[in-house]
Amino acid sequence: MIGTLVNTAAILAGSVLGSIFKKGLKEKYQTVLFTAIGLAATLLGINAAVTHMKDSSFPVLFIISLAVGSVIGTALDIDGRFQRLVGRFSTSNLGQGLSTGILLFCIGTLSILGPIESAIHGNHTYLYMNATLDLVTSMVLASTYGIGIALTAVVLFVWQGAIYLSADYLAPFLTAPLLTEISIVGGVLIASSGLSILKIIEAKTLNMLPALLVPVVWFLVKGLLGL
Incomplete structure (x- = not known):
């Protein structure tokens, strides 16, 4: 699990460095960083969705996934439970930073295929690439939201x-078509x-978040029915 350990260490290091940088920032610069993070996340998400959209064999699946997943997530009040949990330890808007960080760090091809490639072939390249990206991202997030991003x-x-x-x-199950659909929803x-x-x-x-599971269920059902 050397690749995953490196990736984890990169986020911890980025969080520490970013939080140190935050202490010397005036409020107007923190506001600018909020805007920068928002723009970057928006662009990264749109790019991921649009890039994979052309490879999708089920163009409406992401719409169904978002609709079904949002209803389930709202019924379970995932966001409310998460925000209340974070609120016990922080009075800031750390919850927003954590949710953004978790999505950026975990929902991506490198973070999904990386551990598989590492386990089966001993190839840590994907995870090292992911670690580099996450180091920079965690620094920026921590410089805005603080050391809590280390979570x-x-x-x-x-x-x-x-x-x-x-x-x-x-x-065997994580085929290219399935990863394509997950990447669109994740984007x-x-x-x-x-x-x-x-x-x-x-x-x-x-x-x-439950929207990410809808493509998985769809491909499972599709496989069982031989469609």
Whole structure:
């Protein structure tokens, strides 16, 4: 799990460096960073969705996924539960930063395929690339939201660790078509988080997280029915 450990360490290091940088920032510069993060997340999300859209064999699946997932997530009040949990330890808007960080760090091809490639072939290239990107991203997030962003490293470790340990079972199932659909939905969620930071929309992105499971269920049913 060397690749996952490096990726986790990169986020921790970025969070520490970013939080140190935050202490010397005036409020007007923190506002600028909020805008920068919002714009970056929005652009990254749109790019991920649009890039994979052309490869989708089920163009309406992401719409169904978002609709069904949002209803389920709202019924479960995922966002509310998360915000209340974070609120016990922080009075700032750390919850927004954590939700954005978790989406950016965990929902992507590198973070999903990386642990599988590492476990099966001993190739850590994807995870090293991911670690580099996450180092920079965590620095920017922590310079805005503080050291609390380091908590995303725990989520990433659990996420990638679970994939790593299940690699032999997941590898045959995680086909290119499925990853394409997950990437489209993930891109929309990341863009939604960015637009929320910019206060363009008031989206409770965490309530949409179940949308990521809809393509998985669809491909499972499709496989069982032989469609």
